[in-house]
Amino acid sequence: MTKTHDLTTGSLTQHFLRLAVPAAIGMVFSTLYNVVDVFFAGMIGTDAQAGLAISFQAFMVFISIGFGLSAALTALVGNAIGAKKTANASTIAVQGLGFAIIASILLIGAALFISPYLLAFISVEGPYRAAGEAYLSILLFSLPGFIMGYGLNGLLQAQGDTVSMQYALIGAFFANIGLNPLLMFGIPGIWGGMGFDGIAAATVISQTGVMIFIGFRLLKSGLFGKKNLNDIVPDLALYRQILTQLLPTTFTMLVMFTAGFVVQFYLKKFGASAVAAYGVALRVEQLFLLPVFGLTGALLPIAAQNFGGNQPERVRMALLTCWKFGWIFMVLACPILYFAAPLLMRIFTSDPVVIEIGVSYLHVDGFILPIYMMMFAINSFLQALKKPIWTLLIGIYRQAFGVAFFSYIFVHIWEFGVSGVWYGIAISVLSGLILSLFIANRVAIPLIGGIFKRKVFR
Numbered sequence: 001m002t003k004t005h006d007l008t009t010g011s012l013t014q015h016f017l018r019l020a021v022p023a024a025i026g027m028v029f030s031t032l033y034n035v036v037d038v039f040f041a042g043m044i045g046t047d048a049q050a051g052l053a054i055s056f057q058a059f060m061v062f063i064s065i066g067f068g069l070s071a072a073l074t075a076l077v078g079n080a081i082g083a084k085k086t087a088n089a090s091t092i093a094v095q096g097l098g099f100a101i102i103a104s105i106l107l108i109g110a111a112l113f114i115s116p117y118l119l120a121f122i123s124v125e126g127p128y129r130a131a132g133e134a135y136l137s138i139l140l141f142s143l144p145g146f147i148m149g150y151g152l153n154g155l156l157q158a159q160g161d162t163v164s165m166q167y168a169l170i171g172a173f174f175a176n177i178g179l180n181p182l183l184m185f186g187i188p189g190i191w192g193g194m195g196f197d198g199i200a201a202a203t204v205i206s207q208t209g210v211m212i213f214i215g216f217r218l219l220k221s222g223l224f225g226k227k228n229l230n231d232i233v234p235d236l237a238l239y240r241q242i243l244t245q246l247l248p249t250t251f252t253m254l255v256m257f258t259a260g261f262v263v264q265f266y267l268k269k270f271g272a273s274a275v276a277a278y279g280v281a282l283r284v285e286q287l288f289l290l291p292v293f294g295l296t297g298a299l300l301p302i303a304a305q306n307f308g309g310n311q312p313e314r315v316r317m318a319l320l321t322c323w324k325f326g327w328i329f330m331v332l333a334c335p336i337l338y339f340a341a342p343l344l345m346r347i348f349t350s351d352p353v354v355i356e357i358g359v360s361y362l363h364v365d366g367f368i369l370p371i372y373m374m375m376f377a378i379n380s381f382l383q384a385l386k387k388p389i390w391t392l393l394i395g396i397y398r399q400a401f402g403v404a405f406f407s408y409i410f411v412h413i414w415e416f417g418v419s420g421v422w423y424g425i426a427i428s429v430l431s432g433l434i435l436s437l438f439i440a441n442r443v444a445i446p447l448i449g450g451i452f453k454r455k456v457f458r
Contacts (some may be wrong), residue, residue, distance in 0.1 A: 007160055007302045008082055008309040012321050016298050019162045020325075024294025026166035029173040031286045033206075035348075036173070037199050038283050040180045042348050048196050049349065050123075050272040051131030053279025057260045058118040058132075059139055060253075062111045065103050066150030068250030069096070071300065071383050072242050073154035077223075078301045079386070081158060082308030090225040091238065093155050098232040099242055100151035104144040111140045122264035128272045131196055138200035145207030152214045155223055157301050162294075164217040171213065172206040179205060248388035252379070252395040259399035259425075266407050266421045270357075274418050277357035280348045284341075284358070285365055288333045289372065295322050296376040303384030312448035319381045319451060326373040338366035357418055364422040371433045378436045387443050394436050402428025 007015050034056075041048040073096045080089035115136050123129040153165045179202035186193025194201060218224075267274040299322045306314040337344075341362035345355045375398075379391045407424030410416045416423060441451045 007305040008311055008314070012302065012314065012318055015160075015302050016295065016318075016321060016325060019160060019298035019301065020291070020294040022166040022294075023162040023297045024291045026162070026169040027290045027293045027297075028287075029166075029169040031283065031290060033169070033173045033176050034286070035283050036176050036180060037203070038280055038348050040184060040199055041196065042280075044196055046272055046276050046349070046351050046354060047126075047128040048131055049276040049279060049354075050128035051135055051196070052199070053132075053275055053282075054119055054123050054129070054264060055132040055136040055139065056279070057122060057264055058115050058136060060260070061118065062107050062115075062140070062143060063146045063150070064250050064253035065107060065246070066147040067253045068246040068248075069100060069103065069147065069151040069242070070154035070157070071249045071380075071388070072096075072245035073151060074157045074300050075245055075304045075383050075386060075388075076241060077155055077158035078304030078384070079308030082305035084309075087225070089158070090223060091231070091235075092241075093223045094231045095235050095238040096151060096155060096242060098234055099239060100148050102234075103151075104147045107143050107147060108140060111143060112137075115140065118261070122261050122268060123275070124268055126272075128275065134197055135200045138197055139203055142200075142204040142207045145204070145209075145211040149207065149211040149214050152211070152218050155218055156214065156221065157297070158304070159221060159223060160301055160305075161217075161221065162298065164214060168210040168213045172210050175206040175209065176202055245383070245386065245388055248390075248392040249383060252388070252391045255392065255395035255399045259403040259428075262400075262404045262407065263421055263425065266411055266424075267418065270418045273351060273353040274357050276349070276351070277345075277354045278361060280345060280354065281358040281361040281365070283348070284337075284344045284362060285369075288337050288369060291329045291333075292326055292369075292373045292376060295326055296373070296380045298322075299377055300380040300384055303381055307384055307386075307448070315381075315384065315448050316444070316451060319377060322377045322380075323374060326377065327370060330370040330373060334366045334369055337369070338363055341366075360419050361422050364419070364426055368426050368429045371429050375429070375433055375436050378440045382440060382443060385443065385447055387447075390439050390443055394432060394439060397435055398428050398432030402432060 037052060038049060041052045073092070076092050077089045077096075080086075080092060116133065119129060119132050119136065123132065149168070156162075156164050180199055182193075183198030183201045184193050184195060185198075263278065264275065267278055299318055303315045303318045306318065341359045342355065344362070345358040349355060349358075375394075378394075382388060382390050403425055405424075406427040407421050410420030410423045414420065437451075444450050
């Protein structure tokens with residue numbers, strides 16, 4: 001494995017900078033990719049933006065397998081690399097590739113059947129639901145690109161490579177800028193284009209390109225060693241290992257997306273403007289979380305390799321270092337988000353009602369971004385310790401029960417209106433952090449001595 005980086009020695013700060021910066025840059029372009037979609041949907045109207053919001057929410061349910069597979073392969077292969085078991089790492093990688101192929105095929109079939117019911121749950125019948133249904137029917141064919149891309153990238157991350165996905169996402173962003181107007185509006189005098197559905201077709205093409213590029217980079221990494229196609233035949237024992245790591249993370253993501261469905265369920269009573277405002281505001285929020293995604297994404301391979309290499313103090317300090325850098329960024333980002341919210345919303349829509357509702361969300365969101373940062377880090381930490389089941393249990397409380405329960409209180413009992421949904425989210429996030437800290441420390445005590453030790457690694 002000539003491209004593998006040893007994360008069990010050297011400065012943790014330097015490892016974070018080397019891994020987090022490329023990952024964050026990649027996430028910048030990934031988010032800008034979605035921003036471009038929102039911008040072009042806004043050229044059509046509020047119903048198109050609302051349709052994009054609900055279809056994206058449903059689509060994320062299906063690609064949750066990709067997130068889980070990426071985290072599972074990063075943890076398993078990272079542990080093997082940290083323990084210097086290169087042959088085992090290669091075997092897991094090949095089996096992970098086969099797993100991703102099978103999962104992609106099965107997901108397309110399941111998604112075509114389930115997606116109409118998901119959209120019906122979070123929307124009312126009308127123009128924006130019709131737009132979402134047509135859009136999603138095309139978008140589903142990008143599933144192999146997402147699932148395979150995430151899974152293969154997990155193998156690269158386990159080796160300390162976050163640069164390859166950065167390059168892929170930058171390329172996808174620029175491709176999307178060109179493909180969106182081309183497929184939406186066509187070529188004058190030759191082809192009339194696909195309208196709103198062209199945004200979905202652009203995603204299918206660009207994400208397939210991401211998958212191909214990541215696969216090419218993985219082949220060059222040497223991780224597969226001397227394995228051949230015969231080694232891709234499913235090994236049930238290894239599939240069980242992958243599923244053991246994958247399912248808790250996947251269900252955690254599903255629970256997170258369930259929170260989105262709960263939010264959309266409450267918002268639909270306030271009309272298409274509220275649904276569109278939430279969709280736009282989420283894209284704005286993601287821009288401010290990008291460094292956090294980079295940091296917490298870097299934490300997983302760093303902590304996984306050190307845990308596999310029996311370096312408990314470095315595992316603990318990796319989490320604390322992640323938090324330290326996260327808080328430094330949040331001190332700068334949160335005031336900007338709060339005061340610039342109206343300007344940021346106006347970039348994507350001229351509808352005054354959409355702007356007003358979106359700003360109300362971002363004003364609440366500006367206070368809870370640091371809490372998101374700490375919880376995302378805890379999720380990566382527990383995954384690296386090969387205890388992902390706890391992330392699922394935390395997610396069930398915060399994103400299923402918490403959002404539904406507190407939003408109900410603020411919206412239906414205290415009648416706060418649409419702002420009640422935002423307050424419900426905030427209370428569930430805050431209480432979720434308290435639960436996360438308690439659980440993570442208890443899980444860490446027998447494995448690395450706990451999170452809050454006084455001993456400092458040098």
